[in-house]
Amino acid sequence: MGAWSCLFFSGMEGSKGFLHQLYAASGNFWQNLWDSVYKLFGRNNFAVGVIDTTGKPGFLMRYKVQMDKNVPVDRKKLKKAVKLVLFNGFVVSFPMTLLGIYTMKLRGCAFSGDLPTFTRVMVELIMFSLVEEFGFYYSHRLMHHPIVYKYIHKIHHEWTAPIGIICIYAHPLEHCLVNMMPVILGPIIMGSHLSTTWMWYFITLVSTTISHCGYHFPFLPSQEAYDFHHQMFINCFGVLGILDRLHGTDYIFRASKAYKRDKISLSLTPMSQQYPD
Template identity: 50%
Template structure:
């Protein structure tokens, strides 16, 4: 009931003030609107009659480059334990310094399988469902106003579906069979964001992200942007580093450390259900903020000295 009330209030708030907010944003963004429409028109004309290929380019190739490009940089740091100006931001400072090569190779095999053999076919299915509803590769880009509302809807859908599916996989019978694999990494690194049992990858990783554009019948431009944002977001949440000017990964890192806290993405449903109560009593919670300086939060907000030392 609390979750329905808060989410419903948020939707009403967006409905009431969305026009005013997005009018100002549209005015700010409008100067580049023609530029992007012209670029899209050129690309659309090149793929005329091949909408399926264009859709896969935007929903498979582009997100794949973003995902592996981001994780390649993180893997370099994880494997080499260098440079020090990045490793000093490690959340669990005594872990993955450097990462265990054998454990990493094992994880990469599962990640590659999930990415190619599960995510790929699900995107194909998404194309056919979206084509049934309309034209995901239409010649006109969505307005900034509509794209912003869609992204907001995607975030809400993902928060609801991920929280409850993730919490379901923590039920003892399902945890042992499926979700325990993901929690082999008590100190996660970026690439293990999709290191999971195939069934969990379908239900808890892919569906919460893919279902939003299908429900709203979104344009490929918004869908591509959303897939990229979702992949970067989950990578940052698992990366193990609290870096300046990036979203805080403390919330999900604590979940890997303690298992029974912090199930969601945004933390809204965790607060409503009380599944972040222990987290809010920790130093990790104090550090769960945007880092705007070059001083690691483990230095500015250090752990309490261990008893007896």
Template identity: 50%
Template sequence: MWISRLSRFLDSVKQTLFILGTGLVIFLALRNSIVWHMQEFWGASGDFWQRRWEELYLLFNQDDFLLSVFGTYIFTTAVFWLCNLFFILLDLTGKPEFLLKYKIQADKNTPLRPADFMKAAKVALYNQTVVGLPMSVMIFCVMKWRGCSCSPADMPTFPWSVVEVTIFTLVEEIGFYYTHRMFHHPRIYRFIHKKHHEWTAPIGLVAIYAHPVEHALSNLLPVALGPILLGSHLATAWMFWALALFSTTVAHCGYHLPLLPSPEAHDYHHLKFNQNFGVLGVLDRLHGTDAQFRASLAYQRHFLLMSSMPVTQQVPEPPKKKSVSE
């Protein structure tokens, strides 16, 4: 038993190092040219982004509360709906038709019923507003206590922002995995998390289609913990939250599209319920909550698609075995 756990732990560590280290390895391998170019880029664009942040700060009357609460609400709401707009049109119209071949569960939500779309949209807007705004106030108070700044004068350097976002990602993985798994506990599942799993074939909007308690504790809190722990600048938090919203939209979209992160793992979670509780898959490997997934066809298809050929063609269904009577 302990050998199996040790093996899973080592696999988890290796997976973490691979996911977070790939970019760093490439950076180091090409550092003689990349470092110079990045410094030149940041020297120019850093001033640009700082000026934009100064304008935004002035727009909110240099009021940290207004920017942190209402600015964050406007920003994250806009990012979420912009990320989903393409998938909403694709789901409702089935066009462009050639993209339907990338759908993971091809027989579900094709096309999406308008009534189902409205149901998901109403819950998403409710969570963003009725749950999100009060949570933003609480998060602002804690971030203020931690010394987090909104001032343009305190804008971090780009390299440090990258370091912070990497740490945020690890913190989110821990927070989301354990709260998500908690909501799957049989004693509370039907009261809270069952709502999210009404969608066995998810769409992008389902990323925040959840019970208000789950949205607060499992969706919002894990992504806020990193900036709180590090006392980060609001601009860095916004950058991470935009990436997180994009990531969760793709994870729920139901399409395995070229050059986008594979949504196979989380789509499989919605199909089977008891697999793949995390974001990165690191803690699933550690705790063995991906064993069934790793033995599935979906796992064989779980890779970054680098060509226009759908994964269903690259990794087709195995031929059905003929029965004895045949």
């Protein structure tokens, strides 16, 4: 057992060394890139981005999860969504981001030009994901309490067949407590470097857009669980599915055909054809 353990950890160390070299490859590419950004904008910069998708080319329709919904998208309904999304994206998100930056400074997060190591970045991204899972799951379940749902969360569920832009179509209070807070908390708790925080924000923006896009594209993360949540108003309250399994709030989903489709497709054949109703 001792020999196998030594061999295993040696392999782990070798892999870590290789990944660290890859991270620092091409003349310390990431460090040089960060130095350029740091010199250009200084210590007090931050980024706010909203990634949204609304275009649906005809040849992609075969990958749509709910084939008969939003074809085409109701223009009046879309216009209403765009107005609230812009309000949340700029009016609500801006002060929340400033508060996050201020809190990061109080926490002692690094805003310097020296980047963290590859290992630290990977560990922090994992921790961010766990913090988000915890924060999003419980705040999201709170939003489904009958009293709260009626006045706040019902807005988000007006779209039973989601599209990318509605990822932040929500009551402003929900946008702060459910969409942003669980994402911001991880970097603050970990005392992370600003560059790692930016990377995390980018990952979450892409992830939430994919989860709301309404299409199960090949080679991309599955959004079947969250689409099921919008369609049925029940189950699948978390991001990773860990707390849903722990609390049993995925049992209906696991009994559905959507659960079989809930995986990354490595084929150009739509999942709806691989696992037909």
